[in-house]
Amino acid sequence: MSAAHSLTLADVIEALSGVRPAGAEAIALSGAVHDSREAQAGSLFAALRGEQADGHDYAAAAFANGALAALVERPLDGYATLDLRRGQPPAAGAAISAPQCIVVDDVLLALQQAARFWRRKLSALRVVGITGSVGKTTTKELTADVLGQRFRTFKSAGNYNNEIGLPLSVLGIAPDTERAVLEMGFYVPGEIALLADIAVPEIGVVTNIGTVHASRAGSQEAIYRGKAELVQNLPKDGVAILNYDDPFVKRMAEETPARVFFYGLDPAADLWADNIEGLGLDGVRFRLHYQGETLHVRIPLIGRHSVHTALRAAAVGLIEGMDWGAILSGLRIGNAQLRLMAVPGRHGSLLLDDTYNASPESTSAALNLLSELEGRKVAVLGDMLELGQYEEQGHRVVGNLAARVVDLLVTVGERAHIIAETARGAGLQAAAVSEFEDTDSALAFLTESLQAGDVVLVKGSRAVHMDKIVPYLEEKHGR
Numbered sequence: 001m002s003a004a005h006s007l008t009l010a011d012v013i014e015a016l017s018g019v020r021p022a023g024a025e026a027i028a029l030s031g032a033v034h035d036s037r038e039a040q041a042g043s044l045f046a047a048l049r050g051e052q053a054d055g056h057d058y059a060a061a062a063f064a065n066g067a068l069a070a071l072v073e074r075p076l077d078g079y080a081t082l083d084l085r086r087g088q089p090p091a092a093g094a095a096i097s098a099p100q101c102i103v104v105d106d107v108l109l110a111l112q113q114a115a116r117f118w119r120r121k122l123s124a125l126r127v128v129g130i131t132g133s134v135g136k137t138t139t140k141e142l143t144a145d146v147l148g149q150r151f152r153t154f155k156s157a158g159n160y161n162n163e164i165g166l167p168l169s170v171l172g173i174a175p176d177t178e179r180a181v182l183e184m185g186f187y188v189p190g191e192i193a194l195l196a197d198i199a200v201p202e203i204g205v206v207t208n209i210g211t212v213h214a215s216r217a218g219s220q221e222a223i224y225r226g227k228a229e230l231v232q233n234l235p236k237d238g239v240a241i242l243n244y245d246d247p248f249v250k251r252m253a254e255e256t257p258a259r260v261f262f263y264g265l266d267p268a269a270d271l272w273a274d275n276i277e278g279l280g281l282d283g284v285r286f287r288l289h290y291q292g293e294t295l296h297v298r299i300p301l302i303g304r305h306s307v308h309t310a311l312r313a314a315a316v317g318l319i320e321g322m323d324w325g326a327i328l329s330g331l332r333i334g335n336a337q338l339r340l341m342a343v344p345g346r347h348g349s350l351l352l353d354d355t356y357n358a359s360p361e362s363t364s365a366a367l368n369l370l371s372e373l374e375g376r377k378v379a380v381l382g383d384m385l386e387l388g389q390y391e392e393q394g395h396r397v398v399g400n401l402a403a404r405v406v407d408l409l410v411t412v413g414e415r416a417h418i419i420a421e422t423a424r425g426a427g428l429q430a431a432a433v434s435e436f437e438d439t440d441s442a443l444a445f446l447t448e449s450l451q452a453g454d455v456v457l458v459k460g461s462r463a464v465h466m467d468k469i470v471p472y473l474e475e476k477h478g479r
Helices: 009-017 055-064 107-121 136-147 165-170 191-199 220-232 247-254 306-319 324-331 360-372 388-405 416-425 439-449 466-473
Strands: 031-033 043-046 069-072 080-083 100-103 126-131 153-155 179-183 203-206 239-243 259-264 271-278 284-290 293-299 341-344 350-354 377-382 408-412 433-436 455-459
Touching: 009 069, 009 100, 009 107, 031 107, 031 165, 043 055, 043 107, 055 069, 069 107, 107 165, 107 191, 126 136, 126 191, 126 220, 136 153, 136 179, 136 306, 136 324, 165 179, 165 191, 179 191, 191 220, 203 220, 203 306, 220 247, 239 247, 239 306, 247 259, 259 306, 271 306, 271 360, 284 306, 293 306, 293 324, 306 324, 350 360, 350 466, 360 377, 360 388, 360 455, 377 388, 377 416, 377 439, 377 466, 388 416, 408 416, 408 439, 416 433, 433 439, 439 466, 455 466
Parallel strands: 031 043, 043 069, 069 100, 080 100, 126 179, 126 203, 153 179, 203 239, 239 259, 259 271, 350 455, 377 408, 377 455, 408 433
Antiparallel strands: 271 284, 284 293, 341 350
16 A cells, blocks of 8 residues: 555654654654553654643653653653744754654644544545444444454544544554544534544444434534534545434435435335344344345344444445455454443342443433343433433433333432433332432442342433442442
8 A cells, every 4th residue: 555654753743844854764653642641662642731631741751651752832851852833844854863742833733633644645544434422432343343354444442533532543543454443523513524534534424313412512403413524524435324214314315425325224224124133131133134135133232222233334344345244244243332231230130231321312222121131120310411402301201211111210310300200200100219319329229129130220421420330239249
């Protein structure tokens, strides 16, 4: 491929100044970090200023951990310095050594520009961008599993999906990588357009448009506009993979210059599924349909909602010319189940830990999984935050579903009171509903109430500290 060498300090300097100093060619970089604790041999450290800390105070620690260069906004004592502020190029014949501080006007903009430059050197690379309100990370993981059956595949780490995380990911892509799968998150208008400009995705996957983060975005329509920036910025020869079952996502077909590929549960979609059978913690079984062909599939991901995740990953594989044997092998790997975990609980109960975060969509999916399992169904549900104008509506949706699914409902927090109130109004007996203001009070109740055979779903926003509940109720902490 055209990028015959790994990322070097010369690439970073050329990206920021337009000049490629020969002395920096020999300084190979292993990637970029913004946390000095993650620095290792060959790292580029971005000394970002945050609300709580200034990265410049940790540059020495990054160098001690093996970083060879740092992007900074002021010279640091004791380190070689290359000043590129105000767009000035390095002096002719400037000696470049490591460790090296590269002084720029804005570290974040410099990091993004370096990533933009590196991505364009990887001319043979194809990028899959993934966005949506729920399911981005799981879709990224499963898509990478599928593509990895045929291609040298890179995936962004964790949820590195914003204006900092995505450039860090791009700078970690090796030159022999054939496919990269990158998450793209949305918080403010223009953010995904920026990420697309850096990563240049040929394929865009949209999961769904929910109400999570509506408090910042303002409305579901605003979330739609923000997420649509991905498909708007695809090339004409690219592909937008869209959820036919989500009216907002389906509308995006009108927003993109790229070819549209629909997936869903509707036979009108290009790739669709039916005969879905939830197998509880053993996964899910369903039929796939594509161009007159039918395949019987079983995957280890839990919950009926995982079928949409599988459809997205399979769609990417089809677009990339993979055969069904390779696609199905990738789907069966099962590494994508990141967040919901099943662990033994006290008194012979089973705990479903889904406390990473919560939205009406993800909580409903978790309740649907709970409905598939045998035993007394207990749901411990906390406040769902950042829903903005959809706060009451979202909690009522969950309350109505909980009334149909659970035998015992425990709510934590002020907003979760709406869930409890709605569940009672929908027919759940008052004795089966307990409300608490904080997790400590809920724990005291649960410790005494759990029984053998109970299946306990714990779900809520991290700010409500729902993550304290499962460790305390685990079997190893007492019976």
